[in-house]
Amino acid sequence: MNIPKEIIITEVCPRDGFQSLPEIISTEDKIEIINQLMNCGYSQIEVTSFVHPKAIPQLKDASEVLNGINRRKDVKLRALVPNLKGLERAIEAGVDKVKLMLSATDSHSLSNANRKTFDAMKEFEPLVTRAQHSSIIVSGSISVIFGCPYEGDVPIERISEICKRYIDLGIYDISLADTTGMANPVKVKRIVGQIRDLYPELKFSMHLHNTRGMAFANAVAGFEEGITDFDSSVAGLGGCPYAPNASGNIASEDIIHGFEEMGVQTGIDLDKVILIGKALQERFPVYSNSFILKAGKCSDLHLAPKCQEKIG
């Protein structure tokens, strides 16, 4: 197979990883963790969201967090926003990019954003104009695209209509999100293949949750369909509090290790990520889920003293 030699990983732990943790992390600790992540080689980090503070109390200090980060020119800071109000707050705080929050189904959309999918999209119109005036890059997302915990499979016609409306808004960069881990590689290939054929002008990325242990297999299926841009979260923290049974994102350590083992470069220093992951795992053991934090890297095994002894 002729495979791309590199992929982009966006770190989303400070937003998705933290948003549903019951213990409130201090602003200082968030800043410290983001500063550490900024030194790992990521080109983009989703640092927070500008949603209603009552919806996600953990991220109500979004502006203070952004204010405290040691910025680097080579790391773009992205925030999730649901609406114009969120964008205004994000611009004020100085983000480089925003990702729009949107659900494929009305049920999840009502639960997450208090309006149906296409009503939420209507509110994106003034947002896009405002973002253009401030030179903020806007990307879209489609949650529960591979299966909704309320409605099950999402018809391709509905996905297609959402993509069309994103194009009408001038948004060509869309994150396909498996919010509650309902995807499988066959489904990923089918859905990604179909929408890519319908809308070749769109650029898709993937945001995968490892709820049922399928996330890396799904990432590889997406990769085989041409996707080279993935979100992940250190220590596998994460989950949408407005979707039942949602749990951790694919762990950054696992996706970086997995792709690099296949000869695909990420540009990220995995050892540094593992150190951050270990600290988070110690602090949030119940919410962490990372194979590499448990088992170590494959390359560590070659150095294991017992093996060396046996070889002689």
Ligand SMILES: CC(C)(COP(=O)([O-])OP(=O)([O-])OC[C@H]1O[C@@H](n2cnc3c(N)ncnc32)[C@H](O)[C@@H]1OP(=O)([O-])[O-])[C@@H](O)C(=O)NCCC(=O)NCCSC(=O)C[C@@](C)(O)CC(=O)[O-]
């Ligand atoms: C969307 C809303 C705001 C609608 O909430 P609403 O109550 O319908 O909002 P509204 O438009 O009716 O406004 C009511 C009040 O909220 C204020 N307001 C309105 N917007 C904002 C804002 N952005 N920031 C701060 N305040 C805001 C607004 O100014 C107004 O204030 P008032 O006039 O009454 O004083 C709310 O439902 C919300 O914040 N939802 C966010 C839920 C959330 O964060 N979910 C988790 C993230 S999504 C996710 O994890 C999935 C993802 C992205 O990772 C991908 C995947 O895995 O699927």
